Amino acid sequence: MANDSIKIGVIGGGQLARMMVPPAIHLGLRISVLAEAAGMSAARAADAVGDYRDPETVYAFAETVDVITFDHEHVPGEILRELEARGKQVHPRPDALQFAQDKILMREKLEELGVPVPAWAKVADEAALQNFIDAHGGRAVVKTARGGYDGKGVRVVSEAAEVRDWFTALAEDARGGFLLVEELVDxxxxxxxxxxxxxxxxxxxxxxxxxxxxxxxxxxxxxxxxxxxxxxxxxxxxxxxxxxxxxxxxxxxxxxxxxxxxxxxxxxxxxxxxxxxxxxxxxxxxxxxxxxxxxxxxxxxxxxxxxxxxxxxxxxxxxxxxxxxxxxxxxxxxxxxxxxxxxxxxxxxxxxxxxxxxxxxxxxxxxxxxxxxxxxxxxx
Structure with missing residues (x-):
């Protein structure tokens, strides 16, 4: 059975990938991990080590498996869309995963679906941020649109200058972009x-x-x-x-x-x-x-x-x-x-x-x- 079974590829070698391994084995499925570095939590299932941001590394890994899934949301969307264009199964699909990768896209989608969310705005400069803070009780939560987890990329602020370094980083990024600001929810x-x-x-x-x-x-x-x-x-x-x-x-x-x-x-x-x-x-x-x-x-x-x-x-x-x-x-x-x-x-x-x-x-x-x-x- 094992030789004919589906082979699942997990991008990311953390504890979530580690905990996917036992059920895959019990279901008679094969599983392989692309880990960011040797010795990571899911190292026992890691058939490859490499940078998930490098297209050729991901494409080569994908050729060894039947379906791709993830330990984290950080694989660039353009790489995942190219995988789909090459006929690979990716779950969740990039058109869905983008809403977990980008907090501004997430807020826009949730509002489209009629799902209740905190009051929010996307802001490109300190003036816009300060206006939001002043209009929402003098404090607000500011988040980077991408990459935050476990409290990283999140600050509670009362002055826009408290995230000046984030605005500077956006200005230096050729892609530009916005910060997400939300009401401080009670x-x-x-x-x-x-x-x-x-x-x-x-x-x-x-x-x-x-x-x-x-x-x-x-x-x-x-x-x-x-x-x-x-x-x-x-x-x-x-x-x-x-x-x-x-x-x-x-x-x-x-x-x-x-x-x-x-x-x-x-x-x-x-x-x-x-x-x-x-x-x-x-x-x-x-x-x-x-x-x-x-x-x-x-x-x-x-x-x-x-x-x-x-x-x-x-x-x-x-x-x-x-x-x-x-x-x-x-x-x-x-x-x-x-x-x-x-x-x-x-x-x-x-x-x-x-x-x-x-x-x-x-x-x-x-x-x-x-x-x-x-x-x-x-x-x-």
Whole structure:
């Protein structure tokens, strides 16, 4: 079977690619990774190492596989469109992926779809930015249109001069461009809706989850999100489906949202790949986000996304231990917390870096959360 099976190529060698490997193997599919450098998280599946921004490197990798998917959104769109022109399958397709690559295109598309978003504008200079800040309470969120993640490329400002370096960089870039500015949303919590969609249009959703951020990085995920207002979670689920169908995404889509103090649900970000807010699904769902992503890009029937237990909590291991070895900490965590599922990304410790995660499932959210937090604390 293996010799006749579909071969999936993943561009990017991080932990998301790493976690795609086991379900691909279990489904009898072959999988290969184009890693940015040797020794990355998905190195065990890396058949090639090279720059994803170099067209010839990507074209050569694509010739060795049947379908291309991604660990991140940063492969230039012109390279992906050329792959399609050469007859290669790319999922998500570049016409959909562009809305996760460019935050301004994303905002324009979401408004076209009638999806609620924060008040926003694209600005090319300090004067335009200052006008927006002054009109929205004296503070605003400024984002680079491309390349930001985990809090990078995002600043909360009260004066346009606080992003002068970004405007200077745009002026020096031959392509020019804009910054995105948004209202500073008064939110009570952040939510995420994961959706899997295959090329045929079959679609599945996981329960809406609550994500807890620290220093701009996801720290915890509570699945399902605690019910404060049932209508809010229903609205979040409807938004996820509308975005998936409206953009034509294939694979897993994460729609990150704010629940505001005045009861609105606003879309913050999109990711068109497996996402940190869905890691709980490896143990917490009948079919994980990684398996359904692989199924979707191979155009196989999607799996059941219902919860395996009433509650699941995922806690990121950020940075790793300040002293001692990761191996010793993993041994301690496994010994002291046998109910916890500990995932290593095989990364060197570095402050703020995602080096692994811990998931606990059970009957009661608060009990499960306490256990997951305690297990992750072993790595501090």
């Amino acid at each position: 939110f009570v919590r952040e939510l995420s809706q994961l959706v899997a969609r295959r090329p045929s249009g079959e679609i599945r959703t996981w329960p809406v989850v609550e994500t807890i951020q620290r220093d701009g990085v996801c720290a915890e995920v509570l699945a399902p999100a605690p019910v404060q207002h049932a209508s809010t979670l229903d609205e979040a689920a409807e938004i996820g489906l509308k975005v998936a169908e409206g953009t034509g995404v294939t694979g897993v889509l994460a729609v990150e949202m704010f629940e505001t103090r005045d009861g609105r649900v606003l879309v913050n970000e999109l990711a068109m790949r497996p996402h940190n807010s869905g890691h709980f699904s490896i143990e917490g769902s009948v079919t994980s986000q990684f398996e359904n992503h692989i199924r979707a890009v191979a155009d196989l029937p999607l799996g059941d996304t219902s919860m395996t237990r009433p509650a699941a909590v995922m806690v990121n291991v950020l940075g790793g231990p300040s002293e001692g070895t990761m191996l010793a900490r993993y041994q301690q965590a496994l010994a002291e917390h046998p109910a916890a599922k500990v995932h290593s990304y095989d990364k060197q410790s570095r402050p703020g870096r995602k080096v692994g995660h811990v998931t606990v499932t059970g009957a009661d959210l608060e009990t499960v959360r306490a256990a997951a937090v305690a297990a992750a604390a072993v790595f501090e």
